[in-house]
Amino acid sequence: MNTKDFIRLGVPLGEATRRATDFVTKFILRGGDKTRLAEEIAAILANPASFTKDPLRGDFARVLLTAPPPPRAEPAKYRQWGEGLESEAVLQMEKACLLPVAVAGALMPDAHVGYGLPIGGVLATDNVVIPYAVGVDIACRMKMSVLDLPVRHLEHKTDRLTRAIEAETRFGVGAFFEERRAHAVMDADWSVSPITQANKDRAWSQLGTSGSGNHFVEFGLLTTPGKVGNLEPGTYLAVLSHSGSRGTGAAVCDHYSQLAFRQFPDLPSELKRLAWLSLDSPEGNEYWAAMELMGQYAAANHECIHREVAAHLGAEVLLQVENHHNFAWKERHVIGGVEREVIVHRKGATPAGQGVLGLIPGSMATPGFLVSGLGNPESLHSASHGAGRTMSRKSANEKFKWKDVQRFLRERGVTLISAGLDEVPMAYKDIHAVMDAQRDLVTVLGQFDPKLVKMAPAGERAED
Secondary structure, eight states: OOHHHHHHHTOOSTHHHHHHHHHHHHHHHTTOOGGGHHHHHHHHHHOGGGGTTOTTTHHHHHHHTTOOOOOOSSOOOEEEOSSSOOHHHHHHHHHHTTSTTEEEEEEEEEEEOOSSSOEEEEEEESSEEOHHHHOSSTTOEEEEEEESSOTTHHHHOHHHHHHHHHHHOOBSTTOOOSSOOOOGGGGSOGGGSHHHHHTHHHHHHHTTOOBSTTOEEEEEEEEESSOBTTBOSEEEEEEEEEEOOHHHHHHHHHHHHHHHHHHOTTSOGGGGGGOOEETTSHHHHHHHHHHHHHHHHHHHHHHHHHHHHHHHHTOOEEEEEEEEOSEEEEEEEEETTEEEEEEEEEETEEEOOTTOEEEEOOBTTBOEEEEEEOOOGGGTSEEESSSOBSSOHHHHHHHOOHHHHHHHHHHTTOEEEEOOGGGSGGGBOOHHHHHHHTTTTEEEEEEEEEEEEEEOOTTOOOOO
């Protein structure tokens, strides 16, 4: 018998599967009838407590008393938004919903393939957290500040705006400030995890930096047809940023995902990256505390960037909006007709509870949107976190040429300070189609049109 046979019989993955293998080996070596193996295992599974003192079956039985349930026979219910999504991304979502700890899911219209859970995947679980369903860049987030500067600065003060970005943040793998930023987050309890404690000094040096990949800081025009908070309808100059918890967040993900992998070595290869940590375990609670701290740290990163950019320009802030993605929340949702607390993982998905404000960017030359959530229960109160990629970074680098991209940007009035070819607009989906596909998830309150964009220069990519 092999692992697939055990799964079919309902043997939980991990240690229980190993003990089942040991039992089968001993049973055969002692002359047991091979044709009765399935019957024997079924009997132990049905009532493990009655076999705990049995010399042959005891080890297997005792593990079963504390083992997680086997994979679901049918996927947990989930709904997909958008048409023509990558088949592999949809398959990843289906497989995630087969996890024994999965209770519900949703797939956003910007979805594409990720590690374990697809980008744009939302997964609710029962009292467990999945490090890779949160993501490597824990608490990656968006922030927008509307400034009291004249919109004509985007045409006539481009150099000044460029200097503000380049002076007040840093881009690229390992980017840091020699003169460190001040923020109360560094007075938080970094001893919640040995990983956060060991990385505190690095985190401080990287506070206020933007990292690599699809992270950016950009100036543009926010147009709001109606009043948003205290902001009157109109067109404003605003700064928009996208970044996360930098190297420390990646270190937290790596450490705790490895712990989860070791707990479930027999998970099928397609589910391996979805190994979980129970929130009743020390490891699960430690990860949760570290994740929460990385959420505070990512928010502090943005706060430093926006604070320093505004100060550099001598500007006042009229409105600020921000939101996490790549995070897990304890929330109450109706699952199978019953309201209950679940752990909602949003990997590249924006919280969109009723009235919750969020930001959904497009690309460096297409609009982003200020939105208000509609609290759709089928999406677990979620929406997309952007346009979503249509091709890999490698394919984009091979396909596009800068002279063509620059012409495309000029036609749209966009000045690019720096970026890599893998982030060009043509590598992304049509943001208008994505927004159209989620009209039942969010209401658009305003449109942000990027005009001056900075991302990590080409070659500084490996963190996301």
